[in-house]
Amino acid sequence: MSGSLFQLPDELILTTLAQTFPCREAQIRALSTLLYPGAAPCRNLVIYGTEATGKSAITAALLTRLSDQPADDGFSLQYAVVNSAECITARHLYESVVGKVADALAWDGPPSRCETVSQLTVELAKMLKYTTRPDGFRFVLVFDGIDRQRDAPHTLLPALARLSEIIPSLTTVFIVTSPPPHFLLTSSVPHLHFPTYTKPDFISILSVSPPPALPNTTAQETADLWARFTAAVHDALARAASRTLPSFTHACTALWPRFTGPIHAGTHTAREFSKLLVAARVHFQDERLLDPGVLALALTTTTTTTTIITPTQQQQQQPKKEPNNTTTAMANAGADLAHLLPTTPRLLLLACYLASHNATKTDLTLFSTHHHGRRRRGGGLSVSGGGRGRGRPRSKHRKIARKLLGAHAFVLERMLAIFAAVRGEWESLSLSQQQQQQGEEVLLQKGDADIGMAIATLASLRLLVRVGGTAAGGDAMDCGGKWRVNVGWEVIRGLGRGVGVEVEEWLID
Amino acid sequence: MAENENISVSFEEDDHRAAFVFNPEDGQGNNTKQQQTARPAKRRKVAKADAPKLQSTSAAVAAGPAFPPLFNGAESPDAVRLRRELFETVWPHVLREANRTTLDEVTAFLQQAAEAETGKITAGFIITGPNIASQGLLFEQLAERLCTATQAAKFVRLRASEAPNLKAVLKRIIRDATATRGAADGDGEGEDDVDAEVAQGGRKYLDYDLEALHVFLSRQQKQQSRRVVVAFQDSEAFESGLLTDLITLFHSWRDRIQFDVLFGVATSVELFQARLLKSTARQLYGAQFDVVQANSVLESVIKSAVAGTQAGLRIGPSLLRSLVERQQDQVAGIQVFISSLKYAYMCHFYANPLSVLLAGDGRLDRQLLQPEHIEAVRTLDSFQAQAEAAVGARQLNHAQLLIEDDEYLVAQVMELGQKRKEYLTQLLRSLHLAASTGLSSAPFTDLYILALSSGIDIDQSSGTLPLEDAVKRLSPGELISLIDSLLSAIQTGSPEIGLEGWESDAEEFVGPLTDLRDEIEGLIERSKSNGTALKSKYSAQSRVMRTTVVAQKVQLSQDSATLTDEDKAFTKAVDTLLGLLSQNLHCDPVDNLFLHEVWVFDSKSPYRDVFVPRPGATFGRALARPHDYLACACCAQANGGLESTLPTTAILYHLYLEAGALLNVADLWSAYYALVGDESDVGLDERSALVCFYRGLAELGTMGFVKPSKKKADHVAKLKHWTVVQRRPKANSGRDYYILLLAATRRLQHNTRRAATNPAFHAKLSQMTLQLAPLVQLTTGAIHPSFPRTLLAFWLLTDAQLDALAHFYHQRTPGPWTRQYPCPVSWPAGLGLEEKRRKLGRFIGLRGCDSPSLGVVVLENGVGEMLGRTEEEIVEGARRERVRRGEEVEEVRRKMGWF
Structure with a gap:
């Protein structure tokens, strides 16, 4: 070791770095002081600041230059940067730490598995502590974005902060967004703040x-x-x-x-x-x-809706303009969704909505033709009565309309029964709208396989969601399976009107 | 692979039967050999063992399985082979071209983005529409295209079902990306994959560590790119959190591995973007690609493969219509359409022996035609129609020859190819002309179906395609452009449907058309110089109301507007054009043609069975009417109703249909046993009936009709709400009712068996649990809620209840209805409780309540013998009531529901 006790790194490094990263000179100097072996190297260092303030980039650039500096004054520095975003599990983090440190040191020992923090400590100590290094040697280990580590055990951060106590020649740098006080459970850790730009x-x-x-x-x-x-x-x-x-x-x-x-x-x-x-x-x-659009080339390619256009849709789509800007496109998105589907999946989706939002006990009232020969449609009344608000107020225990609540789960078989019950009526509605007179024959042709396909399509579009324990592995067509509709009232109402069905008439509160 | 091998296994006789009856009892009686044959062979293993042998030995079989000879095996091998060859050549191998533009665009975009250096992840959004099926093909093609491109990229396809979480996705990406090369280059590279994992001094990577992929990519040859294309096939189905994680991860690896992502989007990019975080969305550099619209693909497929000139087999109008409707109504992709087409081809050539007649050009010679063929031709509908038409047209000789002379018929048949070609040319030309007039708004597919099913005729009143009025109403300028478009249509033909221009053939049409055009142009010129507008008789307001005031009276007169000479000439020209059009725009429906069955396939049933199977309805029907399938004599009279000779499962199914949401198994058993037990005409003893019952119930469970329920002990839950709606046969309802009644008494006996240890208790119990049939109120048909359902309940009636009952049944206050009940009683005020009870007992028909002197003792003593008679009396009374009031027996059944 030569020269004075306190020696900053070469001024040239700092000035060039300050040019590359304008408005960050103070941070660069502080960082170099805290990292450079000749200056005031610390054991742990927390670098924090909001997104895009140059934390990672400046740290990496500074470390690269410091490690490239010729070791003529007796100080040498090695480093490794581990990005937590790339580490899927804690074990992945440990192994990449070991791998990167070994790479930086050109260590050629046999690699070993590293499943816990203690194993990590052993591996690092093997490489850094029990191997003789020159006096001015320091190793800097940077954990980038360690607060975003997936599957991190709650002892991870304190344990990593202890590494430098065990291995004296190690500096651990934590780059985080905003550190909670005392989150390393150790005293006097220097913090370096990267403020937002003015x-x-x-x-x-x-x-x-x-x-x-x-x-x-x-x-x-x-x-x-x-x-x-x-x-x-x-x-x-x-x-x-x-x-x-x-x-x-x-x-x-x-x-x-x-x-x-x-x-x-x-x-x-x-x-x-x-x-x-x-x-x-x-x-x-x-x-x-x-708004950062995902489409970079949206201006060059024209957006046309890709749909299977049935005659009804054609009429509806013609007056509609091309969606030019994002807001109208977002507004149209729900409507487009309805146009995407052919007739049967639409009716099926409506049936699903009814199954989700009507209580099972009202099924007989709504869908049975047994007593009256004709289905009695309920609903609408209580909703509109509550909304009108004229006359004296109704009872205080007013129930929230079911359609405003979340969708309930239903058994697939029940939905199919509802679909079978209402399909005849609805299909005749949509057919009469299209002025199609084939009527009966069309209805008879449809069968189970197509319904299965429609359900699969709705499920893959996430309009219909499988719920319950068997959601992952169970057979999709198991009639006892439970499902839930995943679209809201507005979409359903539009969808229903598209085929000439007022869904409100079929809901009972 | 397994599928390919299985094809070469010859089909068995049973494979084509519509229904099987599995009868395990047959096998038991016979020896074990039959059981061995009954068990299906383990095909997979056998096929593998045989595979090399098959390859070496049989060159003939190499082409695939032979078609079976038809005509009960009498068809000659030559004809069979010809049918097979025809199928191979005629099937037009549709259509991988539809996606080509999309593929080109995507490849070009990826290429260009790779050079652009945006610092973002290149993302292609492929709008596929809601069609899951078509996505598969598209991404397959993309994988092929991108792997064979100059800078071969690794292509990884991900489906949401395969990607539950981040680890699994990464594992899959790494495995697929590293495996692509191994598969492409052969076995030698397989070891390299293993090496990649243990690269760099034996460091072993975790299987979800992208470092492994990085190492693998950096170790490969220089010319290969480091690009990995990850395609999310159904992006809607991925969790948005997972997508965000993946994109962030890819972005952070961007400087080492270049990831490109492709998303199959069913709905819209906006919806997709709404699911992503904004910070994630900022990392994407995307472009949107629209797959060609599904309906235009359908149209082009139909044009080229169904309607086009090169299509060998014609799909008949009704089948085609159902196919197209299915495309519009259901979620069925274009793949389904194509495979349906192929299936129709297969059906035709596989099962129709006359399909050999399609072979033209010398391949069909006289030797090939067997007597069976000629016989088959004579059974055709179109043959019959032809013969009748010949008779009707007084060509008796022709008709006789057709029927009797084989050689004459063969000569006629040989002309078939020519006739077919002529008809089709005429059909397509008419269609093309009709489409090019632009007067009809119907799409080509509809026109084509219309032309096949009912022909083309432009006559206004009777025609199928009434264009006449539209033509008449055209202005002179429009008329000229119409003629121009007709002429150009004739000149160019239509490459889409493979129709060449036929200017040389149609001189008698083209010539007059050109003349007409010149004439109309001249007329326009002349009328312009005259200063009047040219109009025809049809387009002008031909009649004008005139009002003239004559002597203070208004006279209304109709005058035809004066038509100038030019106008008259123009009118004549329009008429000529109409004449020409009706001559040329004309074709017959396909059914009218002699021998159209040979080249038109129009049967919907196999298509529907194969592509739209309906297992639910099929099960339901088979269980409801098993005799339709079993064809046994014993059940013939059941006719969809309940019959004791039906199979057990079918009986249980019928009882199941009657039941509510929960079925009491004991009730089900007793009802079943009542039907097939000792006293019935089947006469099973209890043990074997129980065995059958268990088996039937288990089968219902297997088919998913019932499942065990936790809601109530001894009950099973009904699973099928959606059973096939049966019309209940009314004739049987009386019998059903009887059965249910019997079932109730049986249950009573079950209870008594339990109490058999104590005879006195038993007697009392059986007496008290005696069920009473309720009486209905005459005016409403309702039953009073406190009506005693058992004898016990009768003894427990309170004073108030008794009064209420008497009032309800019109006994307390005499009225017109009082005497209408079977046993009316008087109900004076101030009666004691037991008196009231006795009177009510008499009213509802309990014996022993007649007079106070006999008292209750008789009732108690005589219970044993009283049971049957009392019950019958009650039932009889109730029935009399209902008959009198004209109620249907159906009603009875509904009310007897508690049994």
Whole structure:
């Protein structure tokens, strides 16, 4: 060991790093002090901050540079980064720790299984403690996102924090989002906070990479415009909707083409910032742009609905416009769902809804033709009476309408019985709507296999859900199996009206 | 593999029978040899052992199983072989082309995204529609395509049922991605897979560790890409948490393994996105692909494979209509349609010996036609129609020759191919013309079905496709464009249905059409120069109301609007066009053709049985009317009703239908035993009846009709609410009623057996549990709730109840109904309790209540002999009542439900 007791790493490393990661110089310096073997290396270190504040990236970059530094001053540093997002179980975490540490040290001993924390300790101690290392050696083990580890035992974090007590040359770094107080159950752990970026920070970060120069404009003018533009975007959107750097970047890149549209068109120049702002005012008020769509190419491919179009649907779809923006598309999504299905699955879904939302005891009243020759339809009355609210208030113990409550489970056989009971009536409704006169013959042709297929389809679309213990392994067509309908009242009502059925008439509260 | 091997196992006689009757008792009497033959051979093992032998020995069998000879085996092997060859050649091998554009788009997108370097995961959303079946084929094709692309990617297909949690998904991804190469390159690579797991100094990876995949990919040759395409076949069925986890994981591995994901989306991308976290959605770089719309695929399949010229066998109109309707109404993918088509082809060539006549071009010669063929031709409906038509048309010679002279008939048959071709050409041309007029809005499929079933005729009043009015109403300009489109249709034909242009054949149609067009154009010119608009008799308001005021009176007169000379000429041109159209747009229904059975398959029943099986209804029907299947003489008169000679399970099924949600097994047994027991005409003794009963109940359980219930002891729960609705035969209801009555007495006997140890107690018990049939109120038919159902209840009646009963049955206050009851009593006020009880006893017909002097003693002493008679009396009384009031016996049964 040479030189003084306290020696910071090479200044060059720190400055280049600070250029790569603007607005993070303080954090970089603190981190290097706490990690560098020559400075003030600590045993455990907690780095915390919200999403996208540069925690992982800066740690990894700094460690790479520090470990690459030639060991001429007697200090050497090795490191390994374990990302918890990639570890499926705790055991997976341990084994990747061992594997990565072995890789970093170029350890060539026989690998062994590592199922518990104690085994991990043994393995690490074998590699780091009982192997003689030079004096200035330190190993940094980084657990990235360790608070999001799946299947973590509750002793995981304290145990990992003890590792550095057992192995003196080890520094353990925990990168977490927000640490609860005392979560490592050990005293005096240095914490390093990565605060969120402020507005000047955002602007300076984005100014590092300005977009390519616009037509009839120099690169400098474009960069200036970009800086003012980002500031405007921040004022308009960032405070309310996009606080993190990625979403802010996304908003800027999404808005930039629209904002500079007049420049491309030649109506304005890059210097007329306020005019451009006024022209693009609509977009700045529109938070939909911040919604990260999964479709990157949505603008180029036209959305057409892929459906089996039966005549009824054709009539209904023609007036409907192409869904141009996301909100209308979302609103239409439920309706589209109804149009997707052929007739029989639709009726089946309605029957499922009735089975889920009517009590079993009312089945006889609703669906039996035994006494009256005609089914008595109940429902509707109590609902509308409760909603009207005229006259004196009804009794205090007003029940909540069943359709507002969650769906109940029903036995498949019961649903099939309901379907068989109502199908004749409903199908004639939907047929008369289509002006199809084939009538009887059509009804007779349908059989069990098609119903099975329809149920399977509904189940695979998760419109119908298997419940109960046998949900995983049981036979889907077991008539005793229990199911539950998984669509809401609005969808069902639309679906029912699509085939000419008022579902409300068939519900009893 | 197993399926392929099983094909070569020859079919047994039983394989094609519609119904089996399994009768284990037959086997017991005979020797063991029969039992051995009854047991099915263990096919799988045998086939494997034989497989090499089969390959080496038989070249002839290599083509597959031979068709069995028809005509009871009299068909010659040549004809059989020809049928088989015909099937092979005629089946058009539809249609893997439908998805090609989607495949191209997806591949191109993945390629382009790989170069784009977006820092996100490339995601393709393939909108497949709700069709689960079609997704399978699509993803298979995608896998093929992507694996054979220049930069071979690993392709992993995931289905929701195979992916319950994250670990299982990862395991599967790693296994499939590492196994693809091993399977492709042969056995040598198989060891490499094992190595990948123990790579790097023997480190063993967990089986869900993507590091293993990384190592495997980095160890392979340089030219192979590091891309792994993970396809989620039914993305709706995956839990959204799982999807989020996976996408996050893939994203974090992005710098080492390039994952691309494909989602099969049944509903819409918006719904899919709504299920994902926004932070996850941000990691995707997606594009949407629409699979070709299902109905347009159907249309194109029908055009090419069903209606097109190259289709050898025609699917008849009714079958085709049911197929198409099934596509529209049910969730049946295009695969189902294609396999239905193939099945129809198979049925035709497998089972119709006359299908050999389809072979043309010299392959069909005279030697091939056996006498059986000619005989079969003569049994055809179309032959009969032809002969009758010949007789009707006074071509007696022709008719006679058809019927008697084989050679003449053969000559006629040989012309079949030519006639068929002519008919089809005419049909398709007419259809194509009709479609190209654009006047009919019906889709091609409907037109085609219409043309096959009832022909094409554009006559307005009687025609099947009334276009006449539409043509008449056209304006001159529209008429010209109509003629133009007709001409171009004739010129180009329709490549979709394999129809070539037939300009050279149709000179007598094309010539006049062109002339007409020129004429109309000239007329337009002339009328334009005259300053009037050209109109025809049909398009103009031909009649105009005129009002003239003559001498302060309004005169109404109808004048036909004046038509100029041009207008008249135009009207004539429209008429000519209509004439031409009705000549050319014309074809007969397919049924009218001689020998159409040879090349049209129009039978729905095997299709329905195979593709839309209805096990529930079939079971129900078989159990309800077993004699239809067994064809035994003994049950013939049952006719869907209950009969003691029916099989046990069928009897139990009938009783089951009568019962409520829970069945008391003891009741079921006693009702059953009453039917088949000692006293019935079947006369089983109790032990064997019990055996049959157990077996029948077990069979019902196996078929899923009943299951044990925990709700009540000794009860089974009824599982089938949805049984086939039976019309209850009224003739039998009296008998049923009797049986139920008997069952009740039997149950009584069961109870008595329990109390047999104490004779006095037994006597009392049997006396007290005697059931009383209730009386109904004359006016409403209702029964009073406190009516004593047993003798015990009778003795327990209170004073108030007695009064209420008397009032209910119109005895307390005399009225018009009082005397209508079988044994009316007087009910003065101030009676004592026992007096009232006695009077009520008399009223309901208990013997021994007649006069106070006899007292109750007689009642108690005479119980033993009284039982039967009392009961009969009550029943008789009740029946008389109902007959008098015209009630149906049906009602009785309903009310006797508590037995």
